[in-house]
């Protein structure tokens with residue numbers, strides 16, 4: 001594919017992402033399905049460029065606004081080519097040449113824009129900090145409060161490209177075996193530092209090269225997400241609920257921990273996601289998982305099964321602030337759709353309802369991929385205040401090998417500190433019944 005054709009493909013894709021109500025990864029999946037014949041390397045280059053454009057959005061729009069231009073996809077791309085890639089207006093003109101697969105030829109006004117931008121870079125001294133750091137207004141204050149002096153470092157880490165992390169599915173393969181296979185075909189992979197079944201790939205590659213992925217022997221899963229699934233500490237034979245299972249990423253990891261023994265129920269309010277999870281269970285050789293579509297968090301199924309489970313994971317819908325490396329568009333989407341207040345209220349309702357499923361002595365794990373205290377520590381504190389039969393178990397006790405990843409009692413991961421997505425997880429235990437805790441006091 002010639003460079004101008006790749007630019008045209010990136011421009012079309014950016015236009016689709018900008019105009020869609022769906023997250024960028026859903027738009028990209030549809031686009032990939034319609035471009036099956038495109039060479040892997042071309043696809044990779046188009047997607048890398050799209051990710052760069054999405055990561056630079058606030059800075060590009062700042063420049064366009066300063067120069068009195070509208071923030072169209074085309075203007076963003078033009079500005080990016082000069083500001084981020086250092087191209088001259090003449091070079092851009094040669095790419096935007098109106099050829100068969102190339103972007104339409106530059107207008108005079110567009111050429112003038114390029115000339116005004118020539119010699120500048122993405123960042124300008126007059127740029128407000130939040131623009132420079134690509135931090136949306138709604139998240140700036142809570143993230144500054146959360147990180148204090150480390151705010152800039154954390155924001156900068158969220159602008160770096162994400163790592164490709166894999167989890168080896170122990171139902172089908174061993175980590176050593178998969179690592180050997182990947183190394184043999186020249187993939188630069190290494191074992192994860194903390195997740196026992198994790199591998200990290202240190203290069204940008206086409207997933208088509210990963211044969212174990214096709215065979216269901218590995219899943220793509222951030223190391224942080226793998227650690228959250230580990231905290232559920234599900235044992236073979238347990239009864240487990242994954243309350244917000246989505247497309248089953250954590251359900252798969254938990255089913256493998258359970259060695260396919262016992263029962264895990266993947267619940268969600270999204271039928272589409274649950275369908276995808278069921279397909280993934282089949283591919284991964286998971287036999288102990290089933291899906292349960294809920295009408296809402298208070299679906300009658302929850303009441304009917306109260307006190308029935310050893311482990312309940314609530315991987316709550318959240319602002320996704322911890323995943324901005326991976327989903328740069330989420331910054332500009334999260335609160336447009338729901339608003340942080342509404343999300344926090346929903347999390348509280350989900351947590352309270354799902355807690356009913358936990359049996360005495362059982363555990364409730366509350367997790368988010370958010371880095372905002374309101375969705376994390378404050379949410380857990382409010383839950384504990386309203387549910388005196390639950391207590392928080394310190395991470396140093398539930399997972400001593402992960403103790404250094406704790407803030408207070410809970411797991412707290414950030415891209416800058418741990419080179420994972422941002423994750424939070426709290427392990428909450430329901431008290432045993434008085435009868436089990438104090439058998440001596442039972443009436444004869």
Ligand SMILES: C[S@@+](CC[C@H](N)C(=O)[O-])C[C@H]1O[C@@H](n2cnc3c(N)ncnc32)[C@H](O)[C@@H]1O
Nearest residue numbers: 244245246248249250268269270297315316317
């Ligand atoms: C963070 S995602 C889950 C990701 C998934 N656990 C994984 O590891 O791939 C949150 C999920 O919560 C679901 N959800 C939203 N509202 C819900 C509710 N009221 N009850 C249960 N699940 C809900 C969403 O559909 C979404 O799939």
